[in-house]
Amino acid sequence: MHYPSLAALTADAARALSSGPVCLILIEDAVAVDQTIRHHAALGFGCVIAFCDPAIALLDDVPLHRVDHDVTRPEALQEIVNTVSAAARGAWIFTCYNAEFLFFPFGEDRSVREMLTFVTEERRDSVMTHVIDLYARDLTAHPDAVDLDDAWFDGAGYFATPRLDPVGEPLDRQVEVFGGLRWRFEDHVPPARRRLDRVGFFRAAKGVVMGPDRRFSDPEYNTYACPWHHSVTAAICSFRAAKALRRNPGSRDAIAGFHWPKSVRFTWQAQQLLDLGMMEPGQWF
Known part of the structure; x- marks a missing residue:
């Protein structure tokens, strides 16, 4: 599923975030993007979400959600984590960047x-x-x-x-x-x-x-x-x-x-x- 914004993702939280644990990948550039997505998709996450610039190409053979978002801003991680966790209370959430491997x-x-x-x-x-x-x-x-x-x-x-x-x-x-x-x-x-x-995993709570x-x-x-x-x-x-x-x-x-x-x-x-x-x-x- 392709979401044009973070707000669009959370508005569809009942469907997009219903299967956990959730993996959030912030894609800053085009380096090792495919390998990062494949690595985490193979670990058993119920939901993989990639946040990136619209110009970055992503895999089409791996189940994931895509969210258009500027992840290069200093506050991007904090904004994404807090917004997603508020919409997915009770879910386990993991965060990383491209070219990072859990x-x-x-x-x-x-x-x-x-x-x-x-x-x-x-x-x-x-x-x-x-x-x-x-x-x-x-x-x-x-x-x-x-x-x-x-x-x-x-x-x-x-x-x-x-x-x-x-x-x-x-x-x-x-x-x-x-x-x-x-x-x-x-x-x-x-x-x-x-x-x-880094607190890599956390459980979303009010x-x-x-x-x-x-x-x-x-x-x-x-x-x-x-x-x-x-x-x-x-x-x-x-x-x-x-x-x-x-x-x-x-x-x-x-x-x-x-x-x-x-x-x-x-x-x-x-x-x-x-x-x-x-x-x-x-x-x-």
């Missing part, structure tokens, strides 16, 4: 619906995800830093710091995660975009909204685990930072390459990320 524990054998069923049984309303910056090894052959056949990521250099409240006290079970390209080349990345932690910093108004949504034990976390493997560093004239001229001794070739398998501690199954076995 991986979750045991994803080779289980569906995203199975994972969220378990999370719901644990009385959780969100799943913390960590962004893994992907990049091409050869920037001469791949000047936009995107190479799906030979993708790499940093196997070390990640760290987390406690998230603090306005008076400087640590918030319960909330951290801010750093690393990857945004850490190694932080001089070229605005402070607000250096974090790797009064719960996403703020400008991608955190939610309900503090529990921003936690990485239950109070009593570790919870499921997931990973979003993303070329987005690499694309931005190559697109910006200042960083493009200053960075000769992204590959370094701690680079690891990406196998496109969830088990690799589990083995490296990039995500965890919690109590899900």
Whole structure:
């Protein structure tokens, strides 16, 4: 279904958003669009919605909704998330951009619906995800830093710091995660975009909204685990930072390459990320 606006989508919410979980893909450019859509459609989402400029061509052999929307505006993600969640209360919602790929524990054998069923049984309303910056090894052959056949990521250099409240006290079970390209080349990345932690999944609920910093108004949504034990976390493997560093004239001229001794070739398998501690199954076995 093609919707000319976000308002048109929500006006048809009873039909468009009736089958969850819902996957929202914000398409900023024409890079890896088909691969992003196919990857997420195969994970078991009940509904895939692509938001993009009308000029961008999308697949016609994969079931999805298309919404004409300018996703390049700074407030686009917040606007889309809050509008869709208000129209789809109770639904699980996942968000990503093109050239980003979701991986979750045991994803080779289980569906995203199975994972969220378990999370719901644990009385959780969100799943913390960590962004893994992907990049091409050869920037001469791949000047936009995107190479799906030979993708790499940093196997070390990640760290987390406690998230603090306005008076400087640590918030319960909330951290801010750093690393990857945004850490190694932080001089070229605005402070607000250096974090790797992201609430990838959340359950739409009345009064719960996403703020400008991608955190939610309900503090529990921003936690990485239950109070009593570790919870499921997931990973979003993303070329987005690499694309931005190559697109910006200042960083493009200053960075000769992204590959370094701690680079690891990406196998496109969830088990690799589990083995490296990039995500965890919690109590899900």
